Amino acid sequence: MNGPQTLRVIVITGASDGIGAEMARQLAEKEGAGIALVLAARNAQQLDAVAAECASFGAQTMTVPTDVGVQIQCRRLVVAAVERFGRLDALVNNAGRSAHALFEQVEDLGWYEELMRVNLWGSVWCTQAALPHLKNTRGSIVAVSSLAGLVGVPGRTAYSATKFAMTGFFEALRAELKGAGVSVTTAYPGVVDTKIRYRGFNAQGEAAGVSGLKEEGAMSVEECARLIIDGMNGRKREVVMTAKGKLGRFLKLLAPGVVEKIALAALKDDVRPR
Structure with a gap:
């Protein structure tokens, strides 16, 4: 006779909308009562709405309003999850902020530091807090x-810097954790049909309100979330989501000038460097 099913506990940051919210919905729909979702973001009202959707599929949910740019809040998130559910099986470091500005137009670099604190340090702090629990369950980390x-994308010096830093950190961590049985999956979305670029920083450190990238052919958030979940469940090293992304990665080694032209072509004409 089989014993009771072990609840799978997953923490998702940046879960109030976009990719994080869609991942939560898809996981809840697929796993139902077998999953507990701990949803974190700054907007408590939106978190509660996502949690209600997930609960309608039978999932257990918990919302923890969290600013990942504050270290103690990252620690409290993990503590709250483990105190409530007794274990942690996966951490999805999804919270982040976008930015688009030509470097020469930026006068105050303070928001560059803010972007690094959210995109890189938020992931590092959450991962440090979660790691002992993930080692206990031989769980998964997603970045x-x-x-x-x-x-490197022109007009996105700050954003690219934070994401290159994430890539390096989690690549090194993956090797460190090989013997511990904890998988580390890094996902590389391209342009996804969300509003992250509209809420990102502009050259003045304010919400941009517009996207500096061409949005035609953007990947749906549903497809992006599905690919990340498949990568996490398959314990894959990386998920590079588009053919252009895969091609660009190899062309960068063989013909870097071509890649720069492709990157420039992704910008709207009115935001290209002159």
């Missing part, structure tokens, strides 16, 4: 980076 973390 949602970007194609801008593989190829």
Whole structure:
């Protein structure tokens, strides 16, 4: 006679909308009562709405309003999850902020530091807090980076810097954890049909309100979330989501000038450097 099913506990940061919220919905729909989702983001009202959707599929849910740019809040998130559910099986480092600005137009670099604190340090702090629990369950870590973390994108010096830093950190961590049985999956979305670029920083450190990238052919958030979940469940090293991204990665080694032209072509005409 089989014993009771072990609840799978997953923490998702940046879960109030976009990729994080869609991952939560898909996981809840697929696993139902077999999963507990700990949802973190700054907007408590939106978190509660996502949690209600997940609960409708039978999933257990917990919302923890969290600013991952504050270290103690990252620690409290993990502590709250483990105190509630007794274990942790996966951490999805999805919280992040976008930015688009030509470097020469930026006068105050303070928001560059803020972006690094959210995109890189938020992931590092959450991972440090979660790691002992993930080692206990031989669990999984997911880092949602970007194609801008593989190829430098003009107009995105700050954003690319944070995502390249994520790539390096989690690549090194993957090797360190090989013997511990903890998988590390880094996801590299391209342009996804979310509003992250509209809420990102502009040259003045304010919310941009527009995207500096061409949005035609953007990947749906549903497809992006599905690919990340498949990568996590398959314990894959990396998930590079587009053919152009895969091609660009190899062309960068063989013909870097071509890759720069491709990157420039992704920008809207009115934001290209002159």
